[in-house]
Amino acid sequence: MKRRSFLASTTAVFGATLFSGAAPRIASAQTQPVSGGTLIWGHSETTQNLDMHQTGTASTGRVLQNVHNSIVTVDQDLNVIPMLAESFEQSDDGLTYTFRLRPGVKFHDGSEMTSADVKYSFERCANPDTGAVNFEVFNAVESIDTPDPLTVVVTLNQINAPFLSRLAENGAGVIMPEGSGDVQGETPIGAGPFRFVRREFGNEVELERFDDYWDGPAYLERVIAREIPEPTVRLTGLRTGELHMINDIPADRIGEIEDAGELQVVKWFPLNWDFVNLNHTFEPFQDARVRRAFDMIIDKEVLLEGALWGQGAVTASPSYPTSASFNADLVQRPQDIDGARALLEEAGYPPGSLDIVFKATTNYPYHIESAQILVEWFRMAGVNLTIEQLTWADWLSQCWVDRDFQMTMMNFFTLWEPDFLYYSLFNTVGAFNYRSISDPEIDALTEEARITVDPAERAEIYKAVQQRLFDEAHDIMLWFRNGSIGAQPSVGGLDTIVHPNGSNLNFHKVWLNA
Incomplete structure (x- = not known):
């Protein structure tokens, strides 16, 4: 179902390669790099702790990649x-x-x-x-x-x-x-192409070219990352010339921007993957039948159209689609409202007995839209779902650090390495296991993978981890999301900016034409 049809029919309230389609739509006026200038980047997220060892957010890592x-x-x-x-x-x-x-x-x-x-x-x-x-x-x-x-x-x-x-x-x-x-947490010091100058929390970060960089100085004199989570504001800043570049073009405007031909557009797949999180310390979610029922309530294809305008692809696995460890045999559970109601009743939760609070962060507007879409489906399944909107800092404090949530949604970037992905997120002691998942089988498999030297054998172990995650519905996998950058014609070197992990942005070889 296309998004327009979905919007017309629902009662919900809405507010293959790793790097593809990367050629800018407009050739820069000057093809040779130029030194100097300050690039103003409309960053779609807010930075947090600047200590690269301590930070767990891709938003901060995207800036610190250059430091x-x-x-x-x-x-x-x-x-x-x-x-x-x-x-x-x-x-x-x-x-x-x-x-x-x-x-x-x-x-x-x-x-x-x-x-x-x-x-x-x-x-x-x-x-x-x-x-x-x-x-x-x-x-x-x-x-x-x-x-x-x-x-x-x-x-x-x-x-x-x-x-x-x-x-x-x-x-x-x-x-x-x-x-x-x-x-490091306030004034990071590194050996990268740009030196940290200052940060106004929640507003902007300023970086300055480091002339003694071992791999040669950057072309740009400065990069200012203005933190603008609101997509429309970000796009307006680009179109008016206030910004030279933005990441995450609003999903519903990408086609329009490409057709207009006035700005450069870079797209790639995937940028990240999204999933719905269930807190395993919350009694209902300790029952796999409840977790599977919640998975069955969601139509992932329709949610992708409704919240992301189809800018991505559904997946039942969080592994990179080009990875040898990607389990291509997994298929999303189809939406089955009646089946979900029956499974919940079997688990002891008849219609109307479950009241769930969904905490979603405004840092990702499409998470808010996703949550709003889910409300109606969950009502149909007999579950009372209410939404609590959090700032990014509050989400990190409540959900990530304190694990004070019942249900939430998050996306992860840069987890191309399967140990980083599966051990960190799903092992009982993993640093990113904020859902408090504790599955002895997953623990054993992720430990076994660490001591398995043969890459093919290790890939099969990770495929087994994915199968277990799916069978137990520890989290609800949704989709891979496309990445996008919009830029003024004066920005050069955009073919070098996206890190191979699909998330980080490197400004070392980017330049501005006069």
Whole structure:
């Protein structure tokens, strides 16, 4: 059902490659890079804690991607390649990793990177007192040795097959100056192409070109990220020239902007995946029949049209669709209101007996629209669903940190690495397991995957994890969402801006024509 038909028929109130379609619609007036200028970016989200070890939000990571570099990174095919390390090697037994660092790498405070900084950064991330969201990456680390200023040797006490790929994300692999942890949350210091200047919380972040960047200075003199979660306001700023660039063009306006031909449009699939979360400490959701019933209430295709104007594709799995571990055999449960009512009654919840509060954040307007659509379907299934709208900061405080919610919705970016995805989100002790899921079978599988060296065997384990998640309906998977950027014709280098993970934006090779 197309969105127009859906809107007309419902009583609800509404307020394959990783990187495809990336060619801008308009050629820049000048094809050669130009140095100088300040790019004003309309950022669709609000930054939070600026400590790259502690932050769990892609909104903040998207900015800090330009401030920090990791010891290793990935290429367009998501293969791990050197970054701040000039080279790396793994021992035959898989227990020792040796990193040879690039000489002459400068931090924004003027100090030169050495092995002591790497040791400090890894140990800080691993330390429980730090509160790092990627602490478990270092669980198997036995020792970190620095035989000379440009060599780091990490020894594990057991095989951790995804160790290198987990370091390829800034969260775990970012290298900070030794002793800088206390200031990272407010004034981050890294070795990236841009230096942090200031932040007005909830308004904007200013970055300045770092001329001593090891990979050559950026073209832009400055980037100002203006935080504008409201899609229409963001688009208006672009069209009036107040903004040079925005991410997340409003889904209902992408076709119009492309047809007008006045702005550059970059699109890719996928940007992220969305799912409905059920708090497993809430008694009804401790029963798999209730969780499956809630899954059956939702028509994912219609919800995609209604909330996202079809800008994505439904999925029963959160794995990247190009990943070897993607379980293509999973198919979404079709909407079955009568079946859901029967399953709820079997679980002891007859019509009218369940009152559920759905907490949705205004940081993602399409989450609010999704929740509003769900109200009517849940009413039809005999469930009283009410919506509580939260700011992004309140959502993070209540749902993420305090786990004070019954039902919510969230999207995740940059989780291309399956250990990062499945261990962090679904293992009982995973740092991103804010739903309090505790499934011994998933725990065992995600631990087994970590010590399984053969990639094909490891992929099969993750497929089994996906099957278990689906069977138990621990969360309700919805869709992959498309990514989009709109820009003035004066912006060059847009073909370089999207990180291979589909989420982060890198301004190193972006420029402004006069």
